[in-house]
Amino acid sequence: MDKSLLLLVALGGVTRYYLQNFHWIGERVEVSTPINSFKRVQEGVYLYENGIDPYLGDVVHELPVILVLLVRIFNSISNFVPLLYVLIDLMTATLLYKMAQQFVRSKLTEQKFESSEYAVGTEELQVQATDMNVVPRCVILAYLFNPLSLLSCAGLTSTVFSNFLIALTLYFLVKRHLLPCIVCLALETMRNLYPIVLIAPVILVFTQRSKNTFTSSISILALFASACFAITGFNYALINSWSFLDATLGFIFFYRDLQPNIGLFWYFFTEMFEHFRTMFLITFQMNATVLYLVPLSLKLRKEPLLLATVLIALMSIFRSYPSVGDVSFYLALLPLWRRCWKFMAHNFVVFCFFVVTLSMMPALWQLWIYSGSANANFYFGTTLAFSTGQIFLVTDLLFAHVKRDFCLRNGLKVYVDGKEAKIILE
Template sequence: MTFEFALAVATRTVLAFSPLERLLQDDNQLSSPLTSYSRLQEGVYLFRHGIDPYAGGTFRHSPLSLSFFSTIVPASRIPPALLWTSLDAVGAWALVNIWRSRSNIQRSKRDLRIAAIYLLNPYIFLPCLALSTSTVETTLQLLTLMFASRGQSSLSLLTLAVLSHLSLPAILLLLPVLLLLLSDPLSHLASPKPFPQKLSKCVPLLVEFTVSFVTLALASTLVAGGWGWMRNTWGAGFLLPDLTPNPGLWWYFFTEMFDHFRPFFLAAFSLHLAIYVVPLCIKFQHDPLYASFLLLGILGTFKPYPTLSDPGLFLSFISLFPETYPYLRYPVVTALLHLHAFLLLPLFHHLWIGTGTGNANFFYASTLVFGLANGSALLDYVWAGLRVAIGEEKEGWVVTQE
């Protein structure tokens, strides 16, 4: 596997230095106002010249990103390209290790396939080529779940705290991560049982996460020179101040929304993103890794500023659950919907923005198809995750009868 993995990473490195990087960098499907590398460069420039980047309305990255890219990573082209390629390689490595922890093995023939599915997923490598910081978030999500699968609580909670600072909706993963730390990553879909630990054991882990999160918030405040960064970064997901088109479902709705109703629907959309956490964790308490997988799909479908890498991570995670494949109802339909959306998104965006022969309805229609594709995959895997246990019981019953 080592040679093939190195070859895949080398190929990605070559692509990182191709003209594709400049062509894709400002694509609205690959970078959002919260993950755009161009906006990050603008913020770093202002910060280095003594101007508060949060005083305006365009810079929405975390102060952690601001301090990292203004002090450690040079502004030239080569270091960011190498960094993003390395992050993608680390993400693939983390995904493979999650599979090994779930299967309780050291190595398997499936490792290369899992890494290839991640590295060759266009929803993953195109945002990476565009230098979207969603690649950083994707890698941190994988590292969080990898450390949790290994039982490394401090590393997992610290990584999740950093991730939540970069992208606040990721804090919804806290509950399944806590459950995963108190149980194990092995597949228990076929034998659902009540959660084996008392939830009171979550309290020390929750305190540890809170301390890490608050410490990072104080450090960010020192970097930014005040508390104003919270409104521009965390507040953006609740207030939706920037309606730049993206593959999500929020921007067009609030473009057409009367200001009088805006606060109500902002609250409704924000609560809608959070209401799935507890039900999924209760239903899949016997397999917290699967609950985390489903929550990744919900975030990729319903978060306010998604990019292609958000559903891309959910689709890459599918390779970790082969036991669900026989129980999927409409995999072909879901795959065709994703192919349809993948072709429509750039086409309708070009018709609207590039040639001016279309309008916003064209692009939003393609995002609705994309949302339908994501929702179809999510529902199919909720069904399959529940159906595994019933299928195993029936198979056991048939064998017994025979």
């Protein structure tokens, strides 16, 4: 990194540290959920220190390995815990920057071998040498100064740890380091369940050069399962109890806490008749995990990182306890697909969705909870619209990728009434 970028990183850190003085941020339901709440982590630390199993109740939902690590940190540098969250978030931004550099470098290498397949006059759609500087800068700035990531870090949410682990996974993915990639993914999967879908892009990347794709895929799946079992065993050894499984993965899957959030689960299951709950619970969880996995993996098999971006976005939209910190992470990955932006048709609509809904959420929460002049329908309407805007963004990105790929190979010229006409992209 050059000096200007280091100054921006420092500015991002200072901004995060300053915002942590506003303690009400961590109490907002858009920022804090039962899964990532700092108050619940503090409760877990207190229970563990006093010899009480923190997972016997329905408060703590963090893995024992993370909880024990936080106990050591709270005991040794309790005054610097907010600074720790800032440093981890800055490390996430740095990892994304390094990952973007490696990604652009690999795309430039690929283009050298595929350039003969590209149509004449499509240079503006191809990755350029200037992207080596522009794209990583856009990625790190999109994470450092996204208001959603700032709020997530200021609220001291454990989403900061999740983003760090996923950034590590993506970094090792583009660097083609299999074992650390699998370990990071397994750890995050055992924490939040939904990242299990990222095993698909991992398999696609590490089987590209394999002679026997099926055997290599099975080997990677076996390694991933072994890592998950090893992490589970290590967590059991820390507290000598299996209660953490139900308090983490079980709590996420069975959706026991109906606290409102920016997702789609809470209102639906509040109104749900109890005898229908199991069926719709399985349906919703399938929608958040396996439903889109196979078709997207088949379509994007040549673009594993785009597949990872889309899957991260989908699990951020459809997971049971989403927060704005989850959304901020995949938004920071969008500059990787800078060459697709010319084909994205709904930028203004998506921007309006984001600005309007995120502005209305606090107002409608105030009217519902404190003023009593509104009800849950008002707040759920904004969260539904927010999810709709995100879906528009994901589908727009996918269509833009398909259009770019078509134009790269077929050119930017079309024929109208038998006469040649050029597509105007801007």
